[in-house]
Amino acid sequence: MRVLAFLDGTLADPEAAHIRVDDLGLLRGDGVFETILVADKKPRELRPHLDRLARSAAMLELPAPDLAAFETAARAVIDNWAGGREIALKLVYTRGIDGDPAGTPTAFAIGMEIDEKVRRARAEGVAAVTLERGFGPEVAERAPWLLLGAKTVSYAVNMAALREAGRRGAQDVIFTAADGSVLEGPTSTVVLARERTLYTPPSTVGILPGTTQAALFRGAEKAGWTVKVEPFSAADLATADGVFLASSVRLVTRVHTLDGTALPDSAELHRELVAAYEGEY
Amino acid sequence: MRVLAFLDGTLADPEAAHIRVDDLGLLRGDGVFETILVADKKPRELRPHLDRLARSAAMLELPAPDLAAFETAARAVIDNWAGGREIALKLVYTRGIDGDPAGTPTAFAIGMEIDEKVRRARAEGVAAVTLERGFGPEVAERAPWLLLGAKTVSYAVNMAALREAGRRGAQDVIFTAADGSVLEGPTSTVVLARERTLYTPPSTVGILPGTTQAALFRGAEKAGWTVKVEPFSAADLATADGVFLASSVRLVTRVHTLDGTALPDSAELHRELVAAYEGEY
Structure with missing residues (x-):
């Protein structure tokens, strides 16, 4: 199963499309991410992961990510998870739409199952x-x-x-x-x-x-x-x-x-x- | 203006979302692209660009792209372009959805205006x-x-x-x-x-x-x-x-x-x- 949440804490269907084709994360790999292990509803090393997301964003000169909002999104994923006891929780933050004068980043959190290979x-x-x-x-x-x-x-x-x-x-x-x-x-x-x-x-x-x-x-x-x-x-x-x-x-x-x-x-x-x-x- | 076409030649609204958040092009930068100049409806060096797309895809061990279909998509963008006399035409080809057993790539062509900086x-x-x-x-x-x-x-x-x-x-x-x-x-x-x-x-x-x-x-x-x-x-x-x-x-x-x-x-x-x-x- 997959659970998708945006930074205001709203959930969305992970199997639906939410990203434009001209998102610079897609066209240019221009974005940053973190993968966090959640075990028994508890995210591990959440603060170091959020801090590293902010550091990566700064290295790419992205706007400083709203870490409290990322935490809200992470919490929404965790609270609505109905899969196994562990979640691979990804936080993603891209430069947003190519040519957008507002420069609004694309941001979301997605929870995924841990696969058999892992x-x-x-x-x-x-x-x-x-x-x-x-x-x-x-x-x-x-x-x-x-x-x-x-x-x-x-x-x-x-x-x-x-x-x-x-x-x-x-x-x-x-x-x-x-x-x-x-x-x-x-x-x-x-x-x-x-x-x-x-x-x-x-x-x-x-x-x-x-x-x-x-x-x-x-x-x-x-x-x-x-x-x-x-x-x-x-x-x-x-x-x-x-x-x-x-x-x-x-x-x-x-x-x-x-x-x-x-x-x-x-x-x-x-x-x-x-x-x-x-x-x- | 922007014009978006998929590989069957159908057009879609470029300002709508068409990509899932778990597309490997977005999560991993795992995909290839080409940018082609179209001047007066004529794409320049189309064949070398398509060949290079195929070569890049091979280097990433992506399925061989359907170049005829990419040409169809490119043609759909060009035929429906109502902007300036030049188009920056991007062909994009990613590994598709993370975990998709079929491994179906994501593929599209998008035409964009040439910007003032260029x-x-x-x-x-x-x-x-x-x-x-x-x-x-x-x-x-x-x-x-x-x-x-x-x-x-x-x-x-x-x-x-x-x-x-x-x-x-x-x-x-x-x-x-x-x-x-x-x-x-x-x-x-x-x-x-x-x-x-x-x-x-x-x-x-x-x-x-x-x-x-x-x-x-x-x-x-x-x-x-x-x-x-x-x-x-x-x-x-x-x-x-x-x-x-x-x-x-x-x-x-x-x-x-x-x-x-x-x-x-x-x-x-x-x-x-x-x-x-x-x-x-």
Whole structure:
């Protein structure tokens, strides 16, 4: 099932058309979004997601989104949800109609079911491949027009990378920079575990700050882990105690195979980290 | 005015909603497009545009577009146009509804007026800035998942680059690769003139093959120019006889100022190249 709400809290039929063909979100991928996990009617990390939506919008010089109204829309979706116990809740905010002198953004919240592929990834882990993202890790700060670190709806490359993974017999991707350092997944944050320390790359390398990764680090620290935000290279992945992809709907997904080679068994580590993460809710 | 047609040739109200919020073109920028100039009811370079749409779709592993149907839609827009003598005709083709098992793409053609900014650019030329695109020129062939050379609707970076130009007091952008070589504009192909030879970078550096640039080269060759498709660097721009941006709606636009410095006067050269291009129609 799907539930659609607009920013005034009104519901609408998600199977009806609500968007004009000349919406710049559609014609130009000119908009931003967030995907939030809702479990048992409770949205997780709602404030960090809303803050990131506002940050992405600012990077695209969109009008500042009305976060209270987005919260109203999110609440309307949640209150009217009659599906499973979890919802993948998307908030979308585009530049609106091409040529509109008022520049009124298009904005909505839509709740979707968690699909079977996601449940399988959570339970069984994934095979991932490393794919280069083309950039050096230093370009993000020098070239803000590349929008690295903004969560835009211009995700064609992210989707193409996932198809490339499929062609290589894998389900997910770890992007690497031109110098071999690890960036992020197309829809996730990379977390590496080594000797009771968790590592994730800093957002300054041109990646999205992860909301789920932040929650995981919070929980893991309480459970006695050391957490570090610092660059590491693709070569470090193969020798880690565990490699994980953190994302709102897939939570903390274990990477069991990298570029066709099995990684050390991290199933026990995975249980421990999921428990640390779930302890936050 | 705007005229909207679908692929069966039916017209629809462009100010009404026709797209669902869960269209992957909107949620993921997962689709491709073309913009074609129609002058006096005649679409220019229609076949190259359709071929490029098919090529972009193939790069995104979309179902092969029905080009005859796109032509029908284009014809419906043109036949029902009651605006100015020129139309900016967009063909759009997305992956369709998220989760649709049939995977039916969303497809339409929309005709739009040429705006005042375009007319001014054609007549007066533009100030442009060079902005780095982050990639090396060799990455495109090695990393097809980056979709360099596909005309996707994931254009948020292209739009952000144009806003950056505006902040720097310019109207357009010339993207450069990590090694300083010239790539393309956000919505145009770069053409450099030097000693009766026209140069444009090869698409292998990770850029879109230009339909207007190809028409210009065809016309210029007939007028006695030598044309070369080969890499050149940003440093070559400053010392050229003329720098031009070729695009379907802006035609052959003269760059009069680059990174704040006036380029040699190329107004006469511009008239000559526009005549060579227009001679093709």
